[in-house]
Amino acid sequence: MxxxxxxxxxxxxxxxxxxxxxxxxxxxxxxxRFDFAxxxxxxxxxxxxxxxxxxxxxxxxxxxxxxxxxxxxxxxGWLVIRTIPTELLKVQTLQLIVRAINTRSH
Numbered sequence: 001m002x003x004x005x006x007x008x009x010x011x012x013x014x015x016x017x018x019x020x021x022x023x024x025x026x027x028x029x030x031x032x033r034f035d036f037a038x039x040x041x042x043x044x045x046x047x048x049x050x051x052x053x054x055x056x057x058x059x060x061x062x063x064x065x066x067x068x069x070x071x072x073x074x075x076x077g078w079l080v081i082r083t084i085p086t087e088l089l090k091v092q093t094l095q096l097i098v099r100a101i102n103t104r105s106h
Contacts, residue, residue, distance in 0.1 A: 007089055008036060008045070015098045016041070018105060026078060032069050034080070041105040044073065044080045045097060047088055079104060 005013075009020040016038070024037035026044065034044035073080050079100055087093050 008094075011089075011094050012038060012097065012101065015094075016101045016105065018101060026076065027072060030069075030072070032072070034073075034078075037078075038101050038105075041101045042078045043097070043101050043104055044078050045088075046070075046080055046082045048082055048084055 006020075006022070009022070012018060012020045018038050018040045021037050021039060022035070024034045024039065024044070026032060026034055026037060035047045036045040037043070070080050070082075081093075081097055081100060083093050
């Protein structure tokens with residue numbers, strides 16, 4: 001059976017022609033993964049959950065670990081777009097992601 005493709009992956013493919021990889025491991029030595037990545041453009045999308053209920057990303061230790069991950073990603077040449085689940089598929093967010101990809105891949 002073929003793997004399913006998310007609405008986000010479909011939109012990125014349609015408007016940029018580039019493949020998106022879910023749970024993409026970007027760092028050569030650390031186990032870090034991006035929620036979604038477009039490796040050809042070095043653009044990542046991170047979906048930050050738990051913002052209203054004190055989830056890991058918004059507690060002190062989680063925040064520090066995310067800072068380390070995102071700073072390392074930048075040092076490795078990645079542009080990371082951060083969003084929350086309810087904003088991920090909104091037109092405004094998709095336009096931002098597509099614009100970032102098109103800017104970096106041309």
